[in-house]
Amino acid sequence: MDSHAPAPVVSRIVSGDVPSGASELNGLDLNDPDFTRFVCNPVSGEVFRLPDIDGTKKTMFRGCQNTGLLTRSAAAHGPADSYAVAMLHADRSGGTFTMRRFLSQTVEWEKLTGLPSPLPIRRPMEIYPYTPRRDLPELHFVELPGGSGWPVASSTDTHVQGMHRRVGVSEGRLCYVEVSQKDPFVLSSFALDDDGVGWTPEHRVALGRLCTVNGRGPKDTPRIAVIDPLDASVIFVIVGEHLLAVDMDMEKVLRCSPADETDSVPYAITSVLKPCVLPPWLASAKIPATGTSSGNKGVDKSKALSDLLVRVDRGKKN
Structure with a gap:
């Protein structure tokens, strides 16, 4: 530009x-x-x-x-x-x-x-x-999973809502992930059916008890960063100033690192992080x-x- x-x-x-x-x-x-x-x-x-x-x-x-x-x-x-x-x-x-x-x-x-x-x-x-x-x-x-649809929102609300839901591709399938707005901040994931007309529930885990940093759980709703392109059970979420890799199968945090996204807060629809696989x-x-x-x-x-x-x-x- x-x-x-x-x-x-x-x-x-x-x-x-x-x-x-x-x-x-x-x-x-x-x-x-x-x-x-x-x-x-x-x-x-x-x-x-x-x-x-x-x-x-x-x-x-x-x-x-x-x-x-x-x-x-x-x-x-x-x-x-x-x-x-x-x-x-x-x-x-x-x-x-x-x-x-x-x-x-x-x-x-x-x-x-x-x-x-x-x-x-x-x-x-x-x-x-x-x-x-x-x-x-x-x-x-393709309609979102039951209970995931929200009322018509203002443009500002749309930006805020976009921080807490994500569509991506993992293991060759289209996936949808969302996190609830209140504690315990339940993270749910779905996979698009083979016929492409509905969603199959895959995982459901409460982030409130998993994503603790320095002994404290999330104060605000975690932001969904990316879906791991090779493992659909691994979701990267942003909690405060930290990026956490959450394994929904094992219900544990695999790793944690600093995440400086101050330039994209509060109205970034997508995270500045992007999923990618770099071939040799x-x-x-x-x-x-x-x-x-x-x-x-x-x-x-x-x-x-x-x-x-x-x-x-x-x-x-x-």
């Missing part, structure tokens, strides 16, 4: 006659910033700049948030041969969805409009990264080569992440 703001340098005396520079940002304009998107290998630092959507960087209000990435490999467990980048946007007025999708084979963004919604869109929706491979995605509605070959893997269609005009070649980072002291004068 690229925006502009004046950045005056304010000098102040720290001790004696030794000044120290402190920068301030005033008048930062985030109404419609420029967006540039990249595909990045997080281990090697290699990046590939995606073309601008609709030929513009002004895409904040075009339904171009919550981007998902999906790779595909000819080998079962090898580096990717191709990838897709996609984002899904709900059109509340028409009861349909719009999807933007970039395929590495074509090097172009495509727009699929009028995707029918499986139910009327009557309340705000938070769409997590969504990356379908099919030419025409099929959208399905990722460090040497290259981002799949893109196609040769005319859509790649103006697209940068792959380069190292360090080539794109801009130092604040590089001598900009305005």
